[in-house]
Amino acid sequence: MVQDAASGDVVAAGTSGEKKPGFFARIVIFFRQVIAELRKVVTPTRSELLKFTAVVLGFVVVMMALVYGLDYLFSWVTTVVFGVPA
Known part of the structure; x- marks a missing residue:
């Protein structure tokens, strides 16, 4: 997906007639976006x-x-149902 610069719409890559960027160019674009x-x-x-930490620890x-x-x-129920092993 590529964003059309003129209208701001997202269009599928390759439909606007532009050439797809190379492998290393896509890596550079990815890191710039990151x-x-x-x-x-x-x-x-x-x-x-501190508030977030307290909430997480409380949870x-x-x-x-x-x-x-x-x-x-569950251990009490299994003891009642099956009994204590002799």
């Missing part, structure tokens, strides 16, 4: 970073408790 996207990234402030603790609870429940 750098352009990285410039758009906004670094979080210290308070935002992990809740999920660990959920998995532990389910594991305990």
Whole structure:
């Protein structure tokens, strides 16, 4: 897909009559686009970073408790159904 410079529309490559860029030219274009996207990234402030970290750690603790609870429940159910091995 190529963006038409005049209208801004995205058109399929090769339909506008232009020659497809070479292998190394496409690599250079890719890295230029990566750098352009990285410039758009906004670094979080210290308070935002601490808040996001607390949310992630809280979520992990809740999920660990959920998995532990389910594991305990399933082991209790299997003990009740099949009994304790002699």
